[in-house]
Amino acid sequence: VQGFGRKIMAYLPFDWYETPLYYDIVFDEDTRKEVAFLEALHKRHVRKPTHRLLEPACGSGRLMASLAKRGFTVHGFDASQGMLAFAAKRTQRLGKRVHLSQQNMQSFAYKQSFDMAFCLVSTFKYLLTEEDAVEHLRRVAAALRPGGVYALGFHLTHYNRTSSERERWVQTRGKLTVTCNIQIWPPDRRTRLERARSRLRVSGLKDGERKYETNWHFRTYSKPQFLALLAKVPELEHIDTHDFLYDPDYHPVFGEERADVIAILRKRA
Secondary structure, three states: OEEOOEEOOOOEEOOHHHOHHHHHHHHHHHHHHHHHHHHHHHHHHOOOOOOEEEEEOOOOOHHHHHHHHOOOEEEEEEOOHHHHHHHHHHHHHHHHHEEEEEOOOOOOOOOOOEEEEEEOOOHHHHOOOHHHHHHHHHHHHHHEEEEEEEEEEEEOOOOOOOOOEEEEEEEEEOOEEEEEEEEEOOOEOOOOEEEEEEEEEEEOOOOOOEEEEEEEEEEOOOHHHHHHHHHOOOOEEEEEEEOOOOOOOOOOOOOOOOOEEEEEEEEOO
16 A cells, blocks of 8 residues: 555454464553452452362463462363464463363363353453353353352443544563554444454564454443343352452442443352
């Protein structure tokens, strides 16, 4: 593409889950804070702990690796082969403290049970139907010990929003700098979908700069819609709320103070 006498590189369509290194660089900033938060939740909510944890949609394995180093045994699954390969390489020295498998959010199964499960970055909203969302929660409940908890992070939807929302991260690792811009368009109340786009700009490569673009849709949830969904899975009860500040001692009112929520769901004894 030419513009005012200079060449402008277009964003190439690409699945950013198949570029796990760049994805990992973008989201690694909060890893230490997230892990400390999860450890605090485990200490607060779990009685007679086995220290077995489960991460649906574990991605690059950054949280699994950090939790394993803190003494937990962590099982994780993901649908992306690229992410799992990256996670396996990262955690290969951690031995039996990390277990990876390729499974889907709505059809996974485990023989063992877990103290706690966690999914923090809105991956839950990739489940675009009510049936798949219900099945996911049922399978999480089946994987938890009685009294075990699920820390489920996602953004609630305000249907009166008429403008796009944007987030931007700039992170560096070694010679690489990754700039990530995420844009979320206004939600469609009828279809309960919102369009999302990620644009990655990667500099510091031997062959110059690269640009990638990924488009997808999220399923939307207002506070009443999420609570109605949860009512279909009576095995789980909503016992607490946090947000993406990852402060274990801050408890916002669910759906009233912030759009980003971490719902703590406990398996009924």
